[in-house]
Amino acid sequence: MAKILTVTLNPAIDVTLQLDNLQVGEVNRHHAVVSHAAGKGLNVAQVLKDLGHDVIVTGFLGADNRQIFDAHFVQEGFENQFVYVAGETRQNIKIAEASGRMTDINGKGVQIDTIAKQQLFDKIQSLLTHIEIVVIAGSLPPGFDANELKQLIEWLNQQGKKVAVDTSGQALSAAIAANPWLIKPNGDELTETYHLPASTYLEQQQLFQSIGHMQIQHIIVSMGEGGVNWLHPTHPLHAQAPKVQVKSTVGAGDSLVAGMIHGLLTYYSPEEILKTATAIASHAVTQIGFQVPDLSVIEDLKQKIAINSLS
Numbered sequence: 001m002a003k004i005l006t007v008t009l010n011p012a013i014d015v016t017l018q019l020d021n022l023q024v025g026e027v028n029r030h031h032a033v034v035s036h037a038a039g040k041g042l043n044v045a046q047v048l049k050d051l052g053h054d055v056i057v058t059g060f061l062g063a064d065n066r067q068i069f070d071a072h073f074v075q076e077g078f079e080n081q082f083v084y085v086a087g088e089t090r091q092n093i094k095i096a097e098a099s100g101r102m103t104d105i106n107g108k109g110v111q112i113d114t115i116a117k118q119q120l121f122d123k124i125q126s127l128l129t130h131i132e133i134v135v136i137a138g139s140l141p142p143g144f145d146a147n148e149l150k151q152l153i154e155w156l157n158q159q160g161k162k163v164a165v166d167t168s169g170q171a172l173s174a175a176i177a178a179n180p181w182l183i184k185p186n187g188d189e190l191t192e193t194y195h196l197p198a199s200t201y202l203e204q205q206q207l208f209q210s211i212g213h214m215q216i217q218h219i220i221v222s223m224g225e226g227g228v229n230w231l232h233p234t235h236p237l238h239a240q241a242p243k244v245q246v247k248s249t250v251g252a253g254d255s256l257v258a259g260m261i262h263g264l265l266t267y268y269s270p271e272e273i274l275k276t277a278t279a280i281a282s283h284a285v286t287q288i289g290f291q292v293p294d295l296s297v298i299e300d301l302k303q304k305i306a307i308n309s310l311s
């Protein structure tokens with residue numbers, strides 16, 4: 001199977017506090033606290049690994065609280081090639097109330113300096129001969145700007161690597177300007193970045209035409225329960241998301257990215273690729289977490305997904 005490198009520039013430790021009722025401005029007591037290693041690139045890595053691919057993980061981590069990531073990488077069987085910087089990886093606090101309401105307080109991220117950036121480039125360069133695809137997913141940390149993301153993608157393009165990017169805001173427009181192999185924004189991220197409507201295929205198509213970056217081979221626009229549009233140059237397709245019982249949408253987009261990469265590596269038919277990826281993403285929302293089930297479950301779910309041509 002292909003070797004895939006995932007780059008998580010701004011990972012986080014997700015800390016979920018469970019309590020009855022959040023009283024703002026008061027002393028609150030939680031029932032339980034759970035921490036886990038998080039970050040979109042790491043989520044994509046996990047789904048790809050579940051699907052049988054060899055995965056190497058890199059990006060930046062704080063040296064002072066690395067244990068939770070070390071344990072996660074061993075458990076998942078990732079080859080760890082992260083660059084360690086002074087300080088702590090950020091924490092994202094999630095306050096989960098009995099009503100189901102969730103309040104998020106996200107950390108900013110550890111400061112990245114020139115030396116760390118050079119270390120990341122050197123590390124990626126040393127891995128390139130083993131790698132076919134590079135996935136860059138998630139937000140950018142302080143000190144690593146959108147233009148540097150663009151340079152990273154352009155350099156990887158020059159090295160002949162397939163680059164898949166999932167990010168938002170300024171980082172998304174910088175990534176799109178670098179013409180990677182694959183992008184997977186959701187409709188809202190496109191609107192937020194370009195201030196243009198992007199809920200229908202026509203609007204999405206017009207948006208990409210107006211920004212003039214149609215060299216991107218695979219433009220995948222996800223729309224939550226509205227499914228997926230693949231703005232394929234010759235076979236634009238829509239996948240209807242199957243009706244499922246939703247438990248948590250965390251990792252849905254990451255599962256779609258991993259599912260598309262898996263599909264593109266496995267199948268020839270665009271319909272089969274999109275159907276497989278959509279099934280993997282839609283299964284992810286039926287559980288807390290986003291573990292890929294036995295592939296027979298994915299095959300069953302695929303039967304419930306309609307693929308329509310958009311041309």
Ligand SMILES: Nc1ncnc2c1ncn2[C@@H]1O[C@H](COP(=O)(O)OP(=O)(O)OP(=O)(O)O)[C@@H](O)[C@H]1O
Pocket residue numbers: 185186222223224225226227228241242243244246249250251252253254256278279281282285
């Ligand atoms: N409620 C749902 N029912 C069925 N499938 C869903 C649902 N929500 C998401 N999915 C599946 O997951 C895919 C990705 O979801 P979505 O568009 O919400 O990604 P995203 O906004 O990038 O998510 P993330 O928060 O993980 O970044 C959808 O295209 C769909 O296939």
Ligand SMILES: [Mg+2]
Pocket residue numbers: 166186253254
């Ligand atoms: Mg997303």
